[in-house]
Amino acid sequence: MSEPAASFDPGWLRLREPVDARARAPGPEGAFAARLPAAPRLLDLGCGTGANLRHLAPRLGRPAQRWTLVDGDPAMLAAIPGEMAGRAAPAPYETLRLDLASGLGALALGDFDGVTASALLDLVSAQWLDRLVAAVAQAGLPVLFALSVDGRVAWQPEDPGDGAVLRALDAHQGVDKGFGPALGPSAPELCARLLAAAGFEVRTAEADWRLGPAEAGVLDALVGFHGEAAAGAGLSASEVAGWCDRRRRAISRGELRAVIGHVDVAAWPARGGMHPQPGP
Template sequence: MNETLIRWLEEREIADVRSRNLELAKAFAMVVKSTDQVFDLGCGTMSNFRYLDPLLSMNQNWIGVDHDPGMLRRSEPLVPRTRVQLREMNLATGVRTLPQGPGCAFTASAFLDLVSKEWIDQFAAHCKDSPILIAMSTAGQPEWSPIHELDEPIRLRIKSHQNSDHGFGPSLGADAACYLVDQLRHYGCRVIVRETNWILDSRDGTLLSMMIDGIERRVQSVQDPVDAQVWADRRRLELLKAELRLTVRHLDLLSIP
């Protein structure tokens, strides 16, 4: 089990809860019927369930789907087993095997930016007749304040990592949410989109510090690396002095058939 990933998910859950769009979540809850099965795609430790379930009628059965068995084991004690089933599945190949149409609702959080254009085409075609809530899709590059001369080269390398293959083919990364909106509208769905940006400052010290570490590691490992250590050391100092602020663009989208 990747403990760093688990700690990352725990920290990001706090920022996600603060940033998610409650209006869209409530609208999703209104259209999901009490007899529907709710599929949480790329469920991780079920943070999406923790956010949404209190808004629903609490009768729905949930299916949390993830390809990582360690992650699913970690989720088991965190969810009511009477209503939540955890299913190990590789969604890169399995999305068309999920049930579809009336009786189903689909949701995901912090997942869509991993997938490819072809995957979104399949997902939209398969799930268009059900309510869909896709939350916290990355929709841009980190914007740091104060600025640093290495921000731009680092942004370019993060973008290239975002657009690499995360198991679904070349990823659409920050463009994934807008592409899904277009596909669902093409099928006549009513789609509403809201910005759900993270605005982080020294109160989010652990998450910011994990982001700095992660960017430093990632930027060293891509082709044509920049020396991110100078950049990361400066950011750590600014964080220590409570001078650092970061905006990370995200989108939530709701689709109603």
């Protein structure tokens, strides 16, 4: 039996949102926007608290766009109005609660003009991703899948425990997050390959987090996440505690920096297979 689909704290999503926004690659984003009709209907998978809508809607150059935000976690959907508070929603939207692990086939993709997701693909299985690619290919839709981790992690200054923690983290990233064995850092490469095999033109670009003293909260959270993952993958408690303590002392001194590798993937059906035709 699979575990429940992965869920996240809205506070963590709020903390990482500006880091994500700075990291996103303009090339895939622009290529996706260029393949949308004048008044696109957009489907956002695993929407969390709506960060993908908030980032993309003002950048697509389509004033009449409409969004459907899909997530299986009711807490995420309930948090969206609060995250929109104090700023105008960048486009009209509705929410849909759906367990994407089992309910992907229930989505009427023919009702939409584009599909997006952010920080989702590394959580899913190869089988689930294959079904998603087949579905968007059948519907003839452009896609933009942003911010999938690709396994590149570089801490500065280096620490003797980095290698063991990262090896344990890699092992943990393959744990079932509710969709079957998770792809983890292999997600962006497999996604691009499946889309190309399905007849899509594909554009990818690195979209790395670059963290320093100004992102101390994100660094502290990452140290905690990496430590928990390493412990879960079998690293000894003393090794994990020592690494986390050294890293947090570096944060407190304003010394710790990190690059966390991510990749953005945009794709659209080639050879005239797109539905509908792009707008101006």
